[in-house]
Amino acid sequence: MNKIITLARRPEQIPDEKDFTITSGPIPEIKQGQILIKTLFLSADPYMRERMDLSKSYMPEFKLNEMITGTLVGVVIESKSKQFSIGDTVYGFLGWQIYNVSDGTNISKVTNKSIPPQTALGVLGSPGITAYNGLLEIGKPKKGETIVISGAAGAVGTLVGQIAKIYGCKVIGIVGSDEKCKYLIDELGFDACINYKTSLNIKEALEKICTNGIDLYYDNVGNGLLNDIIELSNKKARIILCGQISQYNGSSPTINPKILGLMTKKSITMQGFMIHDFIGEKSERAIQQISLWIQQGQIQYRENVIEGIENAPKALIGLFTGQNIGKQLLKI
Amino acid sequence: MNKIITLARRPEQIPDEKDFTITSGPIPEIKQGQILIKTLFLSADPYMRERMDLSKSYMPEFKLNEMITGTLVGVVIESKSKQFSIGDTVYGFLGWQIYNVSDGTNISKVTNKSIPPQTALGVLGSPGITAYNGLLEIGKPKKGETIVISGAAGAVGTLVGQIAKIYGCKVIGIVGSDEKCKYLIDELGFDACINYKTSLNIKEALEKICTNGIDLYYDNVGNGLLNDIIELSNKKARIILCGQISQYNGSSPTINPKILGLMTKKSITMQGFMIHDFIGEKSERAIQQISLWIQQGQIQYRENVIEGIENAPKALIGLFTGQNIGKQLLKI
The missing domain is CATH 3.90.180.10 (Medium-chain alcohol dehydrogenases, catalytic domain)
Known part of the structure; x- marks a missing residue:
């Protein structure tokens, strides 16, 4: 049947x-x-x-x-x-x-x-293509930069963090459990992780961890954390809008209008994208490169x-x- | 004295x-x-x-x-x-x-x-450098695209519109008086203009004018119009954050969090910038080109x-x- x-x-x-x-x-x-x-x-x-x-x-x-x-x-x-x-x-x-x-x-x-x-x-499908191209094509990470990833323990977030590590970034994940934090740090090599459910003040926690400010934010969640990220961002920071999982069920965060002024003063770029932007060669390259990294033991999933x-x-x-x-x- | x-x-x-x-x-x-x-x-x-x-x-x-x-x-x-x-x-x-x-x-x-x-x-100073580089370096207008400019009758807005016309765009200004609208259309060659003080529904007015959607938004104002613009934007639209004159005196518009999802689905880029991003060669090129356009009668101020x-x-x-x-x- x-x-x-x-x-x-x-x-x-x-x-x-x-x-x-x-x-x-x-x-x-x-x-x-x-x-x-x-x-x-x-x-x-x-x-x-x-x-x-x-x-x-x-x-x-x-x-x-x-x-x-x-x-x-x-x-x-x-x-x-x-x-x-x-x-x-x-x-x-x-x-x-x-x-x-x-x-x-x-x-x-x-x-x-x-x-x-x-x-x-997963790693060799849509999440892989999304993570690879969103980070590298939109975010253009440079060695030594600091990236914060929301929804960091998901299919996309875990990959973004590992690729950012390969590119020499300091990687901070935001997740909803200590178990996820432990996995990201101990097994995937993230530099730090914040459990948003138990952290009393995420902005203060980020400020303490991101001693050189924030250069990249890979946002899978679409919540009000964006306000704090922009306040803590460095000049020419890039914000990659990948998903809004927090909004899909109807929740509606407050976006502080002051972020427009901060984006201007700091020359920040915020860019949305869809996997369809990367059909063809860019998808194939993502899959090939991630396969190679898996074989080399540089990417786990x-x-x-x-x-x-x-x-x-x-x-x-x-x-x-x-x-x-x-x-x-x-x-x- | x-x-x-x-x-x-x-x-x-x-x-x-x-x-x-x-x-x-x-x-x-x-x-x-x-x-x-x-x-x-x-x-x-x-x-x-x-x-x-x-x-x-x-x-x-x-x-x-x-x-x-x-x-x-x-x-x-x-x-x-x-x-x-x-x-x-x-x-x-x-x-x-x-x-x-x-x-x-x-x-x-x-x-x-x-x-x-x-x-x-003015035209050969900071506003000129700002208008030229904000539009061309950040916005990258293409022939046939539609651009909306807020604060369109100001020193920067009037220049942005005229340069966008030179580049073959459809240009719509948002201003606060009929006199300004008349000036932009009759003397500077804007395709259309909306007086936000007398328009009953700016979004509807924009929708009627922008028959092919919106590809570029040059924002000098930083107000809630951003929400409507993003709703009416085409895929791969670019939003240039140049100024937030509406916020400088303490007013605080509501930014709809749904714009994050729309920016993702439409692969929209929103980018802030400062004139300092264009010191040196890019400033000089702006001044030279605007001088030339003034001499050729293509730019008025x-x-x-x-x-x-x-x-x-x-x-x-x-x-x-x-x-x-x-x-x-x-x-x-």
């Missing part, structure tokens, strides 16, 4: 298990030119929260009582296509269900056998794997309650 | 005539290596407002009951220096008084005799001249009450 995740109602703030339904159906049949893909891993990503609301996302919203979609890795179990053979591992943008039919247009083969295939959803399609809602909800270190995956 | 403008008290919002005192004193005597300069024109500039407050400016604050300083153009009337002769026209950063003594370190000679010397305070040192407070106050079209000068 096939099992399908559908959106039962639009969440008001953080999604709830009742916002989703799991339905069953027959395994779909394929026509000439098509393949049947059995899902191995579903990728739970923060951007999916906005698709649960009406017209908030850059992508079409999920429809009520219809299957949600996302990226996944699967294996070809039936093929009427010349391009794909049974046993091929593929990834692509498909439905959140166990069995997907594809004509090959939305998927690619996973060819690198030296690294587990689900990395195509962690996956937070939840098992069973019935736990799909849990995987999504966990993104917004700070459950995951590294890439949030659902193993089928 | 010399006459000197001093700061009598710190203004709370828009400066008042009582915030300044005019004192008299003897004409200063010069020593070997020095010159005596008689002021011809004082430059009233928005940044001076922040120097009237404590620690708000990037420059030292004006001290209470001491002379205020700024840029001026004057003529050498006595010289004990080998570098300067009587009759030389000079400009530089000096005191707001009729007679200044200088050893030549803070001043330069005005050598271009084909254009009135006070342009060294207007000066709003108030006469008499006793009217110095009026010249400063006028900046914040929307009195000036073009460069605000005080003729002595």
